[in-house]
Amino acid sequence: MAEKYGIPDYKKMYPDASEEVIAELRRTERKIRYQEHDLKVNGYEIKQEERKVIKIPGREDSLERLVGMNKQFVNGQPSVEEEVFHKIMCEQLHRAFRMLEKEEQDLIYRLYFKKQSEREAAYQLGISQNAINKRRHKILGKLRKNINYFL
Structure with missing residues (x-):
């Protein structure tokens, strides 16, 4: 069974692995999930004195949206x-x-x-x-x- 927050049960996946390895796998998985969330989710900044809420867009973007905005991509990069x-x-x-x-x-x-x-x-x-x-x-x-x- 998967653990809380969708983190895999590494004990079942790798029964012979040491506790240090399992702990590192969990830590790495949590870090990856945090970074994915940080890139995808929009943020908000509240300015009290101006009584404004400013939306900070996520840093992940889709190709379709960028093409729709007529963003140009470099074609001359070497293979x-x-x-x-x-x-x-x-x-x-x-x-x-x-x-x-x-x-x-x-x-x-x-x-x-x-x-x-x-x-x-x-x-x-x-x-x-x-x-x-x-x-x-x-x-x-x-x-x-x-x-x-x-x-």
Whole structure:
């Protein structure tokens, strides 16, 4: 039989569970029910001096009501698959980056993370901009090769 307020009888459901586990299940169930109630039910605020009652709407809303109010939803969010693919590719890129020599890592860091131009990097390193460009292309080729190695 279910307990008071619709909380399941965890003793019957899990006869081998310890008292601590049962107590935690009850506490968690009560917390969930409280949060569900808090989200669904409207609240009221009474302002004595103004003699007003202000309705505070619940925070849960239905899709039908939001569509009826012409609320717009973001369509451009990436799918779960796209996010997972992006995360995997970033991990592969970081592994490939760690395989580069220190000087190569420094140049990529300057150009892509600090957003320095080739000319700025060349000036700071004391070499020509053309040399920076050639090194960048060589390093990017190495990165591609290393990433394909991991895939």
